[in-house]
């Protein structure tokens with residue numbers, strides 16, 4: 001039966017604590033971050049009243065296996081303990097005018113301690129007066145609160161009794177490493193106390209947040225932090241999200257799919273070793289070491305909330321990277337070339353979506369041509385007509401012949417290359433693009449005169465290669481040292497390899513032919529001229545045609561099927577045997 005009125009949900013406190021403490025924080029070290037952060041926030045609250053107040057954090061790894069985080073911050077009064085420590089989700093940092101100054105805001109961070117302890121004790125004395133308080137919360141959801149008349153300094157200390165399973169986290173070296181990783185650049189000094197010794201473990205003013213730091217200082221710092229030196233380093237600052245720090249240019253080629261390691265801090269607390277979506281998707285050649293004072297973290301504090309501010313910050317970072325590259329082109333060409341050497345693929349990606357950078361970078365971008373790797377500047381200074389092939393197959397086929405015709409041909413098969421060429425030519429009307437294909441190339445070859453000898457030659461050669469679907473032609477072309485050239489459009493190329501079942505299927509689907517596979521004999525080549533003279537000797541003629549055919553397939557990197565290979569081997573061995581017999585006969 002339905003009851004009237006608004007009813008309250010019941011909460012299983014124990015389950016809730018387990019959920020929040022064990023599942024929202026994926027890493028057992030998280031409690032160090034949460035406790036440090038509470039210390040920092042408490043000091044910040046006091047500094048908002050007195051800006052000259054000197055905060056400090058002391059962490060004790062005690063002999064009795066207790067761990068203490070102590071701060072000289074604002075502390076808590078009795079009623080604040082009731083309000084903020086006994087209610088899950090309540091936070092003193094959320095609904096205040098200076099909320100933006102604090103790292104915490106969800107009111108659940110302290111619960112992360114329950115991953116490593118069954119009991120949390122908070123001893124505190126408020127800077128705002130009142131008696132010192134001692135609150136002890138247990139993992140079963142119960143707590144005790146006592147007031148004390150004892151003298152205590154202003155501030156708070158949190159005491160944990162680590163659970164057996166997690167004792168290894170409290171070994172000196174391990175614990176110090178965790179403390180340093182989270183607290184390294186927090187704005188107040190952190191002292192670690194162990195066996196009667198005290199050591200400062202952080203650098204409240206790190207060089208990478210110093211606007212006056214030199215390039216060398218930034219590079220040295222990056223090399224230490226990431227254990228890998230960078231090609232270059234430059235500082236950035238964004239209005240949106242107040243992101244400040246250093247971007248490093250990676251010294252090695254990166255894949256679009258590979259994740260690099262970064263360091264992203266939020267209000268000086270380490271947030272993630274991922275870029276947290278601060279970098280634009282094309283900036284894979286960049287590693288970031290940044291602090292964001294104006295962005296929000298998710299509750300697990302392992303990534304940034306994906307909001308408009310983050311989007312705008314990412315845009316500003318994109319602009320900063322482009323500005324940096326633009327500055328190099330104008331003032332430090334040597335560095336730009338070093339970066340291009342390693343990251344030209346990414347730089348091409350940037351130029352392909354930004355006309356201004358395209359104009360600026362294009363002359364320096366490398367393209368593969370039939371005359372080796374060339375900067376676009378050298379390609380366009382050779383001719384206003386930019387010849388290019390769309391795919392690698394076409395490029396392989398045309399490269400040598402085109403070279404002999406004096407053409408410079410760009411292989412635009414790589415990602416971005418064709419887009420870059422087309423965009424750049426659109427921006428520069430004095431240039432034109434000319435797509436070269438094997439069939440276009442064949443059209444350039446000179447016709448032979450229509451005499452009977454030539455026609456008979458073509459007919460006989462055609463007859464021999466008909467079974468491979470290959471047409472034979474006799475033409476004039478350069479260079480003269482090439483006796484034959486085989487040209488087939490890509491689809492033909494696939495269909496040709498009939499011994500491969502997959503190729504046969506594909507061939508059946510791709511029936512649209514552009515040009516038939518054609519073996520063109522060079523009428524200006526010495527061997528072909530000799531071949532023309534032995535048309536009468538059928539065997540010898542056959543062998544040479546077969547060998548030239550298979551050789552041209554191999555040279556053009558076409559697939560050669562087993563029938564073709566067998567023919568090649570047989571022709572070659574018969575030719576050699578007959579030549580040796582001729583020699584023996586000659587000797588006798």
Ligand SMILES: Nc1ncnc2c1ncn2[C@@H]1O[C@H](COP(=O)(O)OP(=O)(O)OP(=O)(O)O)[C@@H](O)[C@H]1O
Pocket residue numbers: 034038039042071073074075076084085090091092093103104105106107108109110111155156157
């Ligand atoms: N060292 C401290 N000094 C003063 N107050 C503290 C201290 N530690 C905790 N508190 C109080 O306890 C509250 C709850 O702390 P808790 O760490 O659970 O959440 P939070 O810091 O407010 O938010 P978040 O969950 O985002 O970290 C705080 O809002 C603060 O009022």
